[in-house]
Amino acid sequence: MEPLALTYRAHTRAILRLGMPLILSNLAQFAIHMTDTIMLGWYDVTALAASTIATTLFFVIFIVGAGFAQAVTPMVAAAVEDGDDVQVRRVARMGLWLSIIYGLAVTVPFFWAEEILVAMGQDADVAALAHIYLQIVIWQMIPALMVMTLKSFLAALEHTAIILWSTIGAAIMNVVVNYALIFGNLGAPEMGIKGAAIASLSVTAVTLLLIAVYIVRRLPQFELFKNFWRSDTEIMARVFALGWPIGLTSLAEGGLFSASAVMMGWIGPIELAAHGIAIQLASLTFMVHIGFSQAATVRAGRALGRRDEVLLRRGGVTAIGLSALFAIVTSTVFLAIPETLVALFIDPAEPERARLLQVGASLVMIAALFQIVDAAQVMVLGLLRGVQDTTVPMIMATFSYWVVGMPASYMLAFWLDMGGVGLWLGLVVGLSLAAVLLMLRFWGRSVKIS
Numbered sequence: 001m002e003p004l005a006l007t008y009r010a011h012t013r014a015i016l017r018l019g020m021p022l023i024l025s026n027l028a029q030f031a032i033h034m035t036d037t038i039m040l041g042w043y044d045v046t047a048l049a050a051s052t053i054a055t056t057l058f059f060v061i062f063i064v065g066a067g068f069a070q071a072v073t074p075m076v077a078a079a080v081e082d083g084d085d086v087q088v089r090r091v092a093r094m095g096l097w098l099s100i101i102y103g104l105a106v107t108v109p110f111f112w113a114e115e116i117l118v119a120m121g122q123d124a125d126v127a128a129l130a131h132i133y134l135q136i137v138i139w140q141m142i143p144a145l146m147v148m149t150l151k152s153f154l155a156a157l158e159h160t161a162i163i164l165w166s167t168i169g170a171a172i173m174n175v176v177v178n179y180a181l182i183f184g185n186l187g188a189p190e191m192g193i194k195g196a197a198i199a200s201l202s203v204t205a206v207t208l209l210l211i212a213v214y215i216v217r218r219l220p221q222f223e224l225f226k227n228f229w230r231s232d233t234e235i236m237a238r239v240f241a242l243g244w245p246i247g248l249t250s251l252a253e254g255g256l257f258s259a260s261a262v263m264m265g266w267i268g269p270i271e272l273a274a275h276g277i278a279i280q281l282a283s284l285t286f287m288v289h290i291g292f293s294q295a296a297t298v299r300a301g302r303a304l305g306r307r308d309e310v311l312l313r314r315g316g317v318t319a320i321g322l323s324a325l326f327a328i329v330t331s332t333v334f335l336a337i338p339e340t341l342v343a344l345f346i347d348p349a350e351p352e353r354a355r356l357l358q359v360g361a362s363l364v365m366i367a368a369l370f371q372i373v374d375a376a377q378v379m380v381l382g383l384l385r386g387v388q389d390t391t392v393p394m395i396m397a398t399f400s401y402w403v404v405g406m407p408a409s410y411m412l413a414f415w416l417d418m419g420g421v422g423l424w425l426g427l428v429v430g431l432s433l434a435a436v437l438l439m440l441r442f443w444g445r446s447v448k449i450s
Contacts, residue, residue, distance in 0.1 A: 011318040015295050019322075021160035023291030025151075028167040030287045032174045032203060036196045037280050039178050041273075041345045045352060047193045049269050050129035052276030053122055056258045057113065057130070058137055062144065063254045065102035067247020068095050069149035071239050073294070074301035074386045076156035081305025087235075089222045092153040094236040096228075098243065099149050103142030110138040122265050126272075129193050136197035143208045150211045153224075156298055162214045169210070170203045177202060245390035249381065252398040256405055256430060260423055263413060270355050271420050277345045277356070278363035278424075282371075285330040289375040292323045293382030300386020312387065316442065320379045327375040334368035359420060366424040370431045377435040380442045389441075396437040405430015 033055065041048045072095040079087035109116070114131035118124060151163050180188040181195025191198070215224055257279065264275040296319040303312035334341070342360035346353050377397075384393050409426025412418045418425070 008314060008318055011299075011315050012322065015292065015299065015315070015319050015322060018155075018158055018160065018298060019292050019295035019319075021164040022155060022294045023288050025160070025164040025167040026287035026291045027284070028164070028171045030284055031171040032200070034280055034284065035171070035174050035178055036200065037276060038345055039182050040193060040196055041277070042347045043182055043192060045273055045350060045356075046125055046269070047129055048276060049123075049265075049273045050126045051133060051193055051196065052272060052279075053117060053126060053261060053265060054113070054130035054133040054137070056261045057117070058110075058134065058141075060251065060255055060258045061106050061110075062141065063250040064247040065099060065106070065141075065145050066148050067245070067250060068098040068102065068239055068243035069145060069152045070246045070250075070297075070385065071095065071243035071390075072149055072152040073156045073297050074304070074388055075239065075242065076153055077298050077301025077386070078305040078388075080157060081302050085221055088153075088157075089224055090232050090235040091239060092149070092222070092224055093228065094232050094239045095149040095152070095243075096146055097231070097236060098239060099145035100142055103145050107138050107141060110134050120262050120265075122262070123269055126265070126269065133193050133197045136194065137200055140201045140204045143204045147204060147208050147211060150208075150215065154211070154215070155294055156301065157219070158298070159219070162211065162218075166207055166210045166214075170207045173206065174199050174203045242388055242390055245394035246385060249390070249394040249397045252394070252401045253434075256401040256427065259406060260409060260427060263410065263423055264420055267413070267419055267423075270352055271359055274342070274356050274359035274363060275420065277342055277360045278367055280345070281334070281341055281364055282367040282374075285326075285371065286374065286378070288326050289323050289378050292319055292326075293378045295319065296379060296382040297386040300383050304387050312383075316380075316383045319383070320376065323375045323379045324372060327372040331368040331371040334364050334371070338362075338364040362421050363424055366421060366428065369425075370428045373428070373432045373435040377431060377438050380435070380438040383442055384438070393438055393441060396441060397434050400434035400437060401430045404433050 036051060036055075037048065040051050072092055075091045076088050079085075079091060113134040114127050117127035117130055122130070154160065154163055176186075177199035178196055180186040181191045181198055182193075183195075184190025188195075212225070215222075261272065261275055261279070265272045296315065299315040299319070300312055303309070303315065338361035339357050341364055342357055345360075346356050350356070381393060381397070384390065405426055407426075408429040409423045412422030412426050413420070414422075416422055
């Protein structure tokens, strides 16, 4: 294997080479969700609010199981550096096993989605539409988790082109199916939010098939699906041990934003719809940082396999620097043209357009404040995962998001009567503390990789 250079310029090239396909695939993946938001926003504001709360609920459950998929990346990267193909297969296969087991376990509560959402204080009409959406999308859970596991496997092997092109294809397919099923075009019936759910499920199933075929044909040496039914309790336990803190860390952060959506629903449907738009914009830029973080995880995993701390540190500086530079650019854009960005999601004929623009623009300007700290905390999480350090970061993140961030959001929004703006300022507080604590974890001590 070609040796990894230690200069910062070489690290920059390596991270961009690995990270750019991952960034673009993340953006393409996000385009699928963005398409749903834009098209449902054009279709009906209530449908937009319902899809916002429904996808929020789905995502909270999904990201916990996704921890097992994310654990595959550093373990496979380290095994590749050791030249152990058998270990690569064992790790990836047990990641798939855990994804399937988890997916089966979490489907049941979704059958009572409407009752759960009403109990959470959501508007009855919004909850009813969200229930319709979730009864279809729940069947997406297992294939979506499997797709994420296989993408983690491919990323660790630096086979990123297939990740990119399969996701671009999925995004294009989603646009076409949404156009047909939401609005009743191309000879299809008009199905509204139900059509968006069918599109999402179909796209995920096709993506899983494409990636599986690629692995069988292009990476036969790993025999990933041969005797797939055979368990491997030793490796399953290791993937589980590394993955569950990742999943709970993601839950802590994702749950923070999900809870903010719930609380925004308490304020009103217009505020919830505006929140959904602003979250889409913030999440769009966040996809770039996730791509850099994924690349940092692979690089850190390789450093772990080589037992090279200098490689780890320089790679960390480079990855964080690239992410910070992008965060500065996007923050500037958010502050400069917030109303223009929000207007992209709203039908010009929408009666509530003016109010949506006003509320949404204020939230986008607040989102600009946490671009840099949010990028910083996800980058250092990626580095810590690369050296298989996940439990202490989980504790730090949970404390920051829920012990500090969530109470701050509630207090500012309701006690101080600042509404949606106060709620989002509380998010800034939680993310900032997480960034500081996690940076201290990585840089303030020697990460043992030997």
